Structures are given as structure tokens and as C-alpha cells.
Amino acid sequence: MKPLVKKAWRVLTEEGAVMFVKKTAHFLQKKYSGADFVAPPSVRAYADVLFVNGCPLQHPYRYRVQHQKEMLAAFGLNPLEINADDIKKSFDMINYCKAVVVYRCPWTQEVEDFINRAKHFNKFVMFDIDDLVIDTKYTDLIPYVRQMKKSDKELYDDGVNRYRRTMQLCDAVTTTTERLAEELSHYMPKVFINRNRASEFMAALSEEVLKKPPAKISGEVVLGYFSGSITHNDDYAMILPVLVKILEKYENTKLLVVGELDLPRELLPFKARVIVKPFVDFVKLPELIASADINLVPLLDNIFNEAKSENKWVEAALVKIPTVASNVGAFKKMMRDGQTGFLCNDSAEWEEKLSCLIERADLRGFLAENAYEFVHENCLTTVKGMAYVEFIRDNIAPSVALLFPSFEVSGGVLVALKHIEILRRHGYDATAVNLDERPEAKECPEGFDVPAILAKKVHFAGMFDGAAATMWLTADIFLKCNAKKKFYLVQNFETGFYPLGAVQRLQANSSYCRGDLNYITISRWCQSWLKSEFHQEAKYAPNGIEREKFYAAPRDFSGKIKILIEGDSESEYKNVDESFRIVEKLPKDKFEIYYVSYNGKAKSWYRVDKFLHRVPYAKMPDIYRECHILLKTSILESFSYPPLEMMATGGFVVARENGGNREYLTDEENCLFYDPHDLSTATRAINRLCEDENLRQKLYAGAMKTAEERDWANCEAQVVALYE
Numbered sequence: 001m002k003p004l005v006k007k008a009w010r011v012l013t014e015e016g017a018v019m020f021v022k023k024t025a026h027f028l029q030k031k032y033s034g035a036d037f038v039a040p041p042s043v044r045a046y047a048d049v050l051f052v053n054g055c056p057l058q059h060p061y062r063y064r065v066q067h068q069k070e071m072l073a074a075f076g077l078n079p080l081e082i083n084a085d086d087i088k089k090s091f092d093m094i095n096y097c098k099a100v101v102v103y104r105c106p107w108t109q110e111v112e113d114f115i116n117r118a119k120h121f122n123k124f125v126m127f128d129i130d131d132l133v134i135d136t137k138y139t140d141l142i143p144y145v146r147q148m149k150k151s152d153k154e155l156y157d158d159g160v161n162r163y164r165r166t167m168q169l170c171d172a173v174t175t176t177t178e179r180l181a182e183e184l185s186h187y188m189p190k191v192f193i194n195r196n197r198a199s200e201f202m203a204a205l206s207e208e209v210l211k212k213p214p215a216k217i218s219g220e221v222v223l224g225y226f227s228g229s230i231t232h233n234d235d236y237a238m239i240l241p242v243l244v245k246i247l248e249k250y251e252n253t254k255l256l257v258v259g260e261l262d263l264p265r266e267l268l269p270f271k272a273r274v275i276v277k278p279f280v281d282f283v284k285l286p287e288l289i290a291s292a293d294i295n296l297v298p299l300l301d302n303i304f305n306e307a308k309s310e311n312k313w314v315e316a317a318l319v320k321i322p323t324v325a326s327n328v329g330a331f332k333k334m335m336r337d338g339q340t341g342f343l344c345n346d347s348a349e350w351e352e353k354l355s356c357l358i359e360r361a362d363l364r365g366f367l368a369e370n371a372y373e374f375v376h377e378n379c380l381t382t383v384k385g386m387a388y389v390e391f392i393r394d395n396i397a398p399s400v401a402l403l404f405p406s407f408e409v410s411g412g413v414l415v416a417l418k419h420i421e422i423l424r425r426h427g428y429d430a431t432a433v434n435l436d437e438r439p440e441a442k443e444c445p446e447g448f449d450v451p452a453i454l455a456k457k458v459h460f461a462g463m464f465d466g467a468a469a470t471m472w473l474t475a476d477i478f479l480k481c482n483a484k485k486k487f488y489l490v491q492n493f494e495t496g497f498y499p500l501g502a503v504q505r506l507q508a509n510s511s512y513c514r515g516d517l518n519y520i521t522i523s524r525w526c527q528s529w530l531k532s533e534f535h536q537e538a539k540y541a542p543n544g545i546e547r548e549k550f551y552a553a554p555r556d557f558s559g560k561i562k563i564l565i566e567g568d569s570e571s572e573y574k575n576v577d578e579s580f581r582i583v584e585k586l587p588k589d590k591f592e593i594y595y596v597s598y599n600g601k602a603k604s605w606y607r608v609d610k611f612l613h614r615v616p617y618a619k620m621p622d623i624y625r626e627c628h629i630l631l632k633t634s635i636l637e638s639f640s641y642p643p644l645e646m647m648a649t650g651g652f653v654v655a656r657e658n659g660g661n662r663e664y665l666t667d668e669e670n671c672l673f674y675d676p677h678d679l680s681t682a683t684r685a686i687n688r689l690c691e692d693e694n695l696r697q698k699l700y701a702g703a704m705k706t707a708e709e710r711d712w713a714n715c716e717a718q719v720v721a722l723y724e
Contacts, residue, residue, distance in 0.1 A: 048077040048462040050097035054084035054105030071381040078461035095451035099124040106162035122397035127167040134164040180307035206286040206318035214291040224292025227259025239298040290319040297325035317371035340371040397429040405473040406436040407445040416470040472511040488517040492638035520722040523638035525659035544712035552650035564627040569600035573636035624649040647703035670702030
């Protein structure tokens, strides 16, 4: 069975719980006929919940990570998983989820950085713990721990304290039992009880055992004790006197002891009737439990045991073996005495109830059947899971994905990325999704602090609350992205980006006719034509500017004047050629021409003194401040950023008026417009700026007023409202 277990774990880890359940079901249908499965290569997914496993022990990892993942999948949330040891190389996994479950991760700087980064992006971070190992005041109650060598105990205590440190970095803590939740609430205000669950695979394995139960000797009654760890020696010792009496009284009884337990001297007289087994793989555990007739769960009545979960009762119930347990903690909460098992308060009750079960096979069957039914109705991953899902959904931030055709720098890309930053500051979990299919496509946008995903490497399993197309190329790609509400951020009339006859004109135009999208825009001009030409109601929020980056600096007009031209020389609507026809008429000894382009290069006939190609956006404010005048000749703009950026830095603007820039540019107030039918009006405007200081003072005052009104801080609330 070893290869099967490894494959099962690999499927669960790499493909998720949904595929694990499907493949497990398929396997069981074949009744171990040899029809095995092979896990396909791992595919990264955008999911709802990311588990970070910090526990090397298989049994707790299985219950608190694998089984919880399966339960979430069964109730509509998609999980992912990474190991805490890999957290540094898996740091970007923060981008691929909405919530994080950190299971038993002791503090390290990498773990703290990961949690802080997740919270920075408004991911809901839960610490999950299934044992009272978050403070040495609890672990010091364990006799085994107290008996450790000093050096071993110091190491153990350090781990306990680091669990607490990690927990207190998180937003909430999830745990397994009521008493554990009570104690954890002293350290974290938000605690949720998410009980351990038996997986579908465990239940299916148990069903196979029930179909072919282990052979038993008639009249023999086997008492089974299945230890969790060596720390349970003292619990075991608690009922030793009772076990001695039972073995003396009933010669037909045997004792099955499984796990890291010492065989006490009191049982040596019965050595021939004591079966000792080591730990086994969990796939073999149902058969081993079923080989007993009564399951024993003795627990000392202390706070540590009160916090333990009821796993041993559940596992026995799945193979219809009755349990006798101490009336402590989760067993007291979950078991019904005399109905789904027996609960004992003292040695007398242990002896009485064990004797009763040994003598009455019918009572053993009654308790076992009731426990089996209860567990199937309440304790599997496929039942009673909505409370946990609703706890997560109630606490995760609203999620929005903005879809980009690429992260290549453009005004539209920069605006959409700025929207993501604003949404994050207002409590949203906002993600940039890059749809670029090229080999050189960027994983992350340069200079922006946003979680980013490269769509060609991702399967979208998790659901976004909202998703927004940012340009017409992204409007048809929503099928790749699960979203409850779909937006289209219209930033320009993109039909006009292409020459007459180009098929892209039809495709861009049709994107404004969709009935399944909520139209939003950053331009009054776009809002107007969407309404008049396409009958679409669009919500509007103004564009803004980062004043702290685009701060003003004085310009000296006594020397050589630097004119800045900006735009793609290959784009017809950017109309860059017209800018260079204008500056041709300016004297070279008085004017120096800077040209900035992200795509097209300078044509051979352009008069360029300094060509700046693909300048990082972070350097643009300094370039504006280096120049005196921006000459902007675009024919089509929904909102032209360069004039606003130039004005904010204290420079001056000569522009061709268009539908977008007239939203904030006013001739003779904060800029100078020229007549596109008479280019000499542009050269006259440039000369006026050079010669008329009063004009410059007036335009500067108007520009500062406009920049202040357009400060992003004054626009953020309207931007957030677009996505509500």
C-alpha cells in the first residue's frame, strides 16, 4: 500500500482535494483491481485558501491540512498548500489566494514576512493549532515534558514559544475543541472551532474493512489502546489497575497496545495476552482498530487533555468498534454516554462499563452502530462544513481582479494599477492579472506594490467577487476568470487606435456593446459616448496624480528651453509626427528637443536632441522637471496624463485639444491650446511662454490648482465606488 499512499498524498498536494476525492472514488470503484492512477504535472492555481504546513508529523498534518482542504473543497472553496520550509521560494503564493491558514508554523523571520505581506494585501490569515502547545505554562503540565533533559526541554520550549509568536501575528486562530478555544482566546480575540474530520478516503478504507472484517477468535474480547504518542504513557497508567482486574477477571480478554508505549511491569503476568504493535500507516489503521472489540481512550482530567480532539473515537466508530473514554473535553462534548459509547469519571466506572461490554456483545454492537451513524452524519469532511466556510467568507476582504493585456507601460495600464493600490488601501484584496501570452511576459508590473498573476501559468479555481477588463483585448477573457460581478474599465475609444479597415476596429467597437458587463470609466468624455453611441450607463471616477512624486520645481527660462515630446511614433492617434513638424520651425540654438517613447522609436527625420526609450515610470517625474514645456499633439485621448503630470511638476503645456484632455485643460488658464489646422499657432504659443513671464505665472497658478484638485487622495473614494 505504500506506493498508493504516496500517490494519494501527491494528488492531494499537487492537484487539490477535489481531484483527490474523484481519483480516490475511482480507485475504490475498481476494488483494488490494479487500475492505479498517476498524478499529472502540478498546475498552479488561483484558489480561495492557502494552507502553510509547519508540522512534520503525518497524523496531525493529515487531519489539519489534508482533511481540512478536502472539507473546504466539498463546501465550495478551493484550497492550495505549501510547506513552511519552502516559504521563501513560495513567497509569491500570497498572490494566489484570498485567505491563508498557517498550521503549526513556529516563528521564523521568513514566516513573519510572509504573514505581514499577506496582511498587507488584505488576505485573511488564520493560525491553526490542534494542541495546547502555545505556552509553556500548559506544556509544563505534561509529565513527559517535565522529565526531558534540560537541553531538550529548552529546545522544546523554544518551539512552543515560537508557535505563540506566529499565532499572534495572524488575524484569527482556528482550532479543534471548546477547551482549546477557551484557552486560545486569552491570546487571540477571534477564535473559531473547526473540529477534526475524517476524510472520504479514511471512511472508504473503513468501509472496505467492514466488508472484509479481520478474523476473530470466537468468545475472545480484545481491548485496544491506540496511543497518539509517548506523552500518553501517564494516561495509560491511569487505568492500569482496572486493566489488571479485567485481565484477571476475564480470561477471554486480550490487550492490544499500539504506539510508543512502555509495557508496564503490572502487565507482565499477562504478557501472553498482550499484543504490542508499532505505529502503522493510516491506511492500515482501520483494519488494526477493527481487530479489537473495544477501543480504550483513558485521559487524565487536566487542561491539556481537555483540549484534545475526539479522533480516536471517530476512527473506531468508522469501523464499528465501541469506545470507552474518560469523561473529559471533546469526548464529553461529542459522545453520548450509553448511546454512542461509554464515558467514565473514575476507576469504578471504567471497571463497571468495561465488564458490561465484555459480557454483552449485543451492547457492543448497539454502541458501535449508533457511533457509526453519528460520525457519518457529523464527523466527515463532507458534512457540517458550512460553518467553517462561512467563517472564512465572513472575514475575507472583497476580492477584485483587474485584467491587463500586458504590463507594458501605458497610461491605461498605469491607471488600472493605481486602482489596485487604491483598492488595497481601502481594504480590498485586489489582484493584477496579466493576460500576456508572450514568452517575455512580465510576472509583476515594475514599480507597483500589487499582487500580480501571469494568467498563462494559472488555472482560476477560486472565485473573485469582481473582475474588471481594462482594455478591449481583455473584455472577452472573463471565461478564464471566475467572478461574481464583471466590470469593464473603459479608458479610451479604442476603435480609434487602429486604421480604417483593420479588424481590430470591429472587435474594439463590439466590446462596448456587452450586456454582461458593468461599464466604468475615468473619463467624462468616455462616459458621454458610451451613453450616446452604445446606450451604456457607465459609473465615473476621475483620474488623479501622486503629488508627492510629481512635485513642482521652478523653471528658468533665461537659457536654452527644453521641449518634451511624448508618445508612440507608430501610433496614428498619438500623432507624434505633428509634434516634430511643429518643432522643426523652432531655432536650434534656443530650443532643445527631448523625445520620450515606450514603443516606437524616433523616425529618421525627427529633430531629437535627447531620445529616452522605455524609461521606467518612476523616472518620469524627474524628466518632466528637467524640461520647460510639454508639446502634446494627440488626436484621441480619453484622459491625457502627460499634460497633468507636466503641470504638477511646475512645467507648461502646449496641447492639441481633444475629447479627453478638455476635462481638465482650459486654454489660457492652465495651458495653451493650438489650432491643429494652423500649426504656426503652436510655435507662437511656445514663444509666448518663453517671453511672457506674467502668462507663465498665471498658467502656473492654474496648473497648481488643477493638480491639487486631481490629487489621488481627493479621488480615492470615487475610485473604490466604481467596484462596489
